[in-house]
Amino acid sequence: MHRKHFQISAASRELQSVAPIVEAFCAANHIPATISNVMNVTLDEVLSNIVKYAYDASERGIIDVKLTYSDHRFAATVEDVGKPFNPLRSPKQDTSGPLKDRKQGGLGILFMKSLMDSVVYDRKDNRNQLTLTIGVPFV
Numbered sequence: 001m002h003r004k005h006f007q008i009s010a011a012s013r014e015l016q017s018v019a020p021i022v023e024a025f026c027a028a029n030h031i032p033a034t035i036s037n038v039m040n041v042t043l044d045e046v047l048s049n050i051v052k053y054a055y056d057a058s059e060r061g062i063i064d065v066k067l068t069y070s071d072h073r074f075a076a077t078v079e080d081v082g083k084p085f086n087p088l089r090s091p092k093q094d095t096s097g098p099l100k101d102r103k104q105g106g107l108g109i110l111f112m113k114s115l116m117d118s119v120v121y122d123r124k125d126n127r128n129q130l131t132l133t134i135g136v137p138f139v
Contacts (some may be wrong), residue, residue: 010061054082
């Protein structure tokens with residue numbers, strides 16, 4: 001199993017540092033760029049939401065990200081000590097009606113779930129833990 005752990009501050013300016021780390025991990029493990037790109041888009045959505053909603057303005061949060069690759073499965077586990085939030089329990093958005101009639105928000109969660117093979121949430125020891133997993137095709 002190949003692993004990489006890193007931390008970022010829960011601040012918008014930190015988000016740009018994530019993609020190069022994911023890309024380097026994928027390159028080192030011969031994970032195709034298409035998979036790297038999908039993980040980066042998904043992580044950007046997850047991390048942006050943590051930055052926006054997990055902490056009060058006066059709090060300074062840290063986000064832990066763990067990348068793993070084993071048995072043709074690439075996973076990213078994101079942990080924070082922000083407000084408890086299980087994205088898998090969010091109400092499903094109705095995307096069938098006209099755009100002007102739709103409730104704002106929630107599409108990022110739908111998008112994230114559509115890109116990943118598996119999304120698992122856990123709240124343990126006052127920490128949110130979200131694990132995103134995608135299969136890597138044999139090359």
